[in-house]
Amino acid sequence: MLTSSWGALVVTEPGHIKIEQRTELAPNSTEILVKPAAVGVCGTDLEIIDGTIDPNYVNYPVSIGHEWSGTVVSDPSGTFPPGTSIVVEGIVPCWNCQPCHAGNTNVCSNYDEIGFTRDGGASEYVLIPSHQAHRITSGLSLEAATLIEPGAVVYRGLMRTSPIPAARVLIIGDGTIALLSAHLMSLWSPTEIVMLGMSAEQAELARLAGVTRFETNPQTAGGAFDLVVEASGSVQAVPHALKAVHRGGKVLFLGLPPHGATVPLAVDDVVNNDLTLVGSFSYTSDAWTSVVKLFNTGVFHPEFLITHRFPLENWERALEVLRVRKGPRGKVLLLP
Ligand SMILES: [Zn+2]
Ligand SMILES: [Zn+2]
Structure with missing residues (x-):
């Protein structure tokens, strides 16, 4: 249970984004409390911020961040000890619909995605459904791990x-x-x-x-x-x-x-x-699992792509770099 005050980068409604102070987060038995380490931002985040995204894919207000990694603060189920490095699979499959049964979780009939329909990683703390967490081999870069999502x-x-x-x-x-x-x-x-x-x-x-x-x-x-x-x-x-x-x-x-x-x-x-x-739309749960494996074994090593890093409070500069490319630009990261 977290009771101190902490910040989250929230799109309150289309066209309005700010750091909001929040308090209190307590995971239930199927959730994990995570401290995000790094969050990639991309064109889709700009669409969420500007309100140009198809409204069926977003619930405002929402804190952005769907390409992110972090460390576990608490996991009531005990699967992930505190301090475990994880990446968080974004699409939350219902596992009940026909596409989910066929393994096509990317087109789940009950669309739900972290950073779109529920709060994402651009925040000092986030609660996630525990089955969305994938362990990252300790010692590997949590910054590079943000690229597992686009990967x-x-x-x-x-x-x-x-x-x-x-x-x-x-x-x-x-x-x-x-x-x-x-x-x-x-x-x-x-x-x-x-x-x-x-x-x-x-x-x-x-x-x-x-x-x-x-x-x-x-x-x-x-x-x-x-x-x-x-x-x-x-x-x-x-x-x-x-x-x-x-x-x-x-x-x-x-x-x-x-x-x-x-x-x-x-x-x-x-x-x-x-x-x-x-x-091809987004990723399936299977694809995510494969890319995590490729990352953990060093076959997928995308750190070369990270060109810009900003503390979370400098989010405005990060979005500027994303909107107007000046010079070589790979992945732009926010560091909560
Ligand atoms: Zn993205
Ligand atoms: Zn489903």
């Missing part, structure tokens, strides 16, 4: 394309999801990973992620790729993605364009070129 998003998407070894891969975009796509694609030893980015300033981060060639011009990026990952969220990229993929190849859509944005589609090309077009 799970990417991993789940890649798994849906049934990746093959020695593939030629094009990744469109140069943000966190694009860079993590390159990093995780190395699990399948691709012969080439080309990144078609927006800004040459991201080239060094791309190299660290395992990109073999960084381009900003679609003409020089080349074609005949086995897999194209669209991670820019721009509909303008879609025609290029369909042109750059080899006959028989796959296009994975991970980027999220503005709601309702459309593109013309030459359906005959999709048929004649034997294309597989795959969309």
Whole structure:
């Protein structure tokens, strides 16, 4: 039981965000009290703050933070001793609906997600359902562990394309999801990973992620790729993605364009070129578990991606960096 006063970064309603002082948190027998260590912020947080997110996916007021790690303060069930390093799986599956029974917890019929419909990690303390906690090997970076969430998003998407070894891969975009796509694609030893980015300033981060060639011009990026990952969220990229993929190849859509944005589609090309077009939403519980394992064994080591760190009270500066990219930018962290 926590009774002293502590701060949480709360979006009280669309367009209004502030540090709120709170008191009292006591976990019941199915909850854990966690002290967040690091919280990644991303474009989705901006949508929650601005109110541009689909209202079905958020409950205001809410403290943001869905990419986060921390240490256990108290766990009444005794599973996690105080001080245990954990990451917190965001989507809370109901385990009762048909999609959950089929393992598709990402499309659970009773949507509930930490940092969206219930308080997230941008806070000095948070209560979480105990089954959302995953243990992190002690000594591993809790800052790097924040990237398990976007890593799970990417991993789940890649798994849906049934990746093959020695593939030629094009990744469109140069943000966190694009860079993590390159990093995780190395699990399948691709012969080439080309990144078609927006800004040459991201080239060094791309190299660290395992990109073999960084381009900003679609003409020089080349074609005949086995897999194209669209991670820019721009509909303008879609025609290029369909042109750059080899006959028989796959296009994975991970980027999220503005709601309702459309593109013309030459359906005959999709048929004649034997294309597989795959969309992937968020992550399943299975994908999360796999990425935690990859992290704990050092196979997934995304710390290279962290470029900005701010104390929680400097949240305004963090959001500024997120809104306007100046210089190389990987993951922006808040440190409660
Ligand atoms: Zn995010
Ligand atoms: Zn469900």
